[in-house]
Amino acid sequence: xxxxxxxxxxxxxxxxxxxxxxxxxxxxxxxxxxxxxxxxxxxxxxxxxxxxxxxxxxxxxxxxxxxxxxxxxxxxxxxxxxxxxxxxxxxxxxxxxxxxxxxxxxxxxxxxxxxxxxxxxxxxxxxxxxxxxxxxxxxxxxxxxxxxxxxxxxxxxxxxxxxxxxxxxxxxxxxxxxxxxxxxxxxxxxxxxxxx
Numbered sequence: 001x002x003x004x005x006x007x008x009x010x011x012x013x014x015x016x017x018x019x020x021x022x023x024x025x026x027x028x029x030x031x032x033x034x035x036x037x038x039x040x041x042x043x044x045x046x047x048x049x050x051x052x053x054x055x056x057x058x059x060x061x062x063x064x065x066x067x068x069x070x071x072x073x074x075x076x077x078x079x080x081x082x083x084x085x086x087x088x089x090x091x092x093x094x095x096x097x098x099x100x101x102x103x104x105x106x107x108x109x110x111x112x113x114x115x116x117x118x119x120x121x122x123x124x125x126x127x128x129x130x131x132x133x134x135x136x137x138x139x140x141x142x143x144x145x146x147x148x149x150x151x152x153x154x155x156x157x158x159x160x161x162x163x164x165x166x167x168x169x170x171x172x173x174x175x176x177x178x179x180x181x182x183x184x185x186x187x188x189x190x191x192x193x194x195x196x
């Protein structure tokens with residue numbers, strides 16, 4: 001009597017190229033035959049380099065979510081403090097007007113930075129996001145890495161690692177997670193290092 005192989009044993013019985021094609025075919029067919037395999041075991045079986053501590057061959061990036069000036073102010077930064085991010089980016093006379101309006105805003109309260117022109121708001125909010133990104137880079141926060149495999153059939157398979165500040169992968173996502181939309185969503189974020 002022939003023993004039925006489990007999904008991992010089935011993959012390991014094939015050459016690496018056939019494993020990649022089998023997973024690619026499974027993803028296209030949405031059968032999820034290999035979806036239940038431990039993510040690190042699947043990565044090892046498919047030839048992902050160093051999935052537990054990503055290094056060479058991986059694309060690394062940090063990201064920060066863009067927030068509005070109002071959201072940033074509600075998190076503790078007052079308008080008077082935030083407005084200094086525009087110093088040197090707008091004419092000196094305009095900066096002085098904005099500084100006074102921001103102080104008034106802090107004294108009287110309010111929930112909208114309506115005294116900013118659209119370009120000034122963009123400069124301010126982009127500056128906030130860039131500072132947050134820089135802080136994330138320095139502290140090893142919001143770091144991820146992606147690894148690309150190409151099956152002989154031509155299908156590209158991605159793995160994504162959430163990276164701890166010590167370089168260890170704390171969460172590995174597989175091509176099944178990619179298809180399901182569970183990779184880091186960079187919509188509304190600033191990001192470094194990621195080419196796509």
